[in-house]
Amino acid sequence: MVANEKLPHPDREDIELTSVLFALSDEARLALVQQLKEGPMDMANCSALDPNAPKSTRSHQVKVLREAGVIISELHGRNRRLTLRRDDIDARFPGLLESVLRG
Amino acid sequence: MVANEKLPHPDREDIELTSVLFALSDEARLALVQQLKEGPMDMANCSALDPNAPKSTRSHQVKVLREAGVIISELHGRNRRLTLRRDDIDARFPGLLESVLRG
DNA sequence: CAAACAGTTCAACTATTATCGAACTATGGT
DNA sequence: ACCATAGTTCGATAATAGTTGAACTGTTTG
Secondary structure, three states: OOOOOOOOOOOHHHOOHHHHHHHHOOHHHHHHHHHHOOOOEEHHHOOOOOOOOOHHHHHHHHHHHHHHOOEEEEEEOOEEEEEEOHHHHHHHOOOHHHHHHHO | OOOOOOOOOOOHHHOOHHHHHHHHOOHHHHHHHHHHOOOOEEHHHOOOOOOOOOHHHHHHHHHHHHHHOOEEEEEEOOEEEEEEOHHHHHHHOOOHHHHHHHO
16 A cells, blocks of 8 residues: 555556557657666656646646646656556557557 | 548658547547548538538538547548548557547 | 538547655664 | 755646538539
8 A cells, every 4th residue: 555645547447549649649758758768767867857847737747747647747756757557458458558658 | 633622631750649649539529530430421420410500510520630649531522521540540540540530 | 413422521529547746654874 | 853855736827630611513313
């Protein structure tokens, strides 16, 4: 049981294809996912999230990916650690992530 | 050389991933693409395009898919024949269409 | 050639998304 | 305890997307 997690994430079976496609249909969000394919990363260290943009904007971009079920955002110290939900997406839509991440 | 074709379609190399993902991120458009995977079909016969919706709305839905490079819309008699650009999408983003159409 | 058919295009409107500052929350460090 | 860090949330505004009727284009049929 991970204690400090209050932001909602959809269960694997509730991840919807159209929501995932929409979340990935934005350049900035796609770039973030590209970066996360290498492994989890703290939000503060993600260069894909333009550091010049206000943090409310960055938070929003992450929220769209989280609510679509593409990433997990969990508290890690005073940072948010972002993790690509590779297993969940692969289980639900086999091959999708691979083809998107290659493109 | 097909004569009667005035609507613009992007060349294969100009098809953008984010545009394709966006076009497919809508239930109605995704349903249409699902229907077209069986083969080309006249717009008038596509049950995926809600026949109760006004034709301007149906035309718009088709336009988004065409401009993203997902389908070809060519004049065929007085209908529009819609064809999934399977080869082009497969060449550009291998595996993407397959995983989306399975989902 | 006129009428019907199958759409496209345009303009106005509605609805959904994105951006951003400001106030707020939680954690870690001193 | 206090302050800095790293975000979230809210509310307003801007930008983008979708819906629709009306007018228009091109094609077949009578």
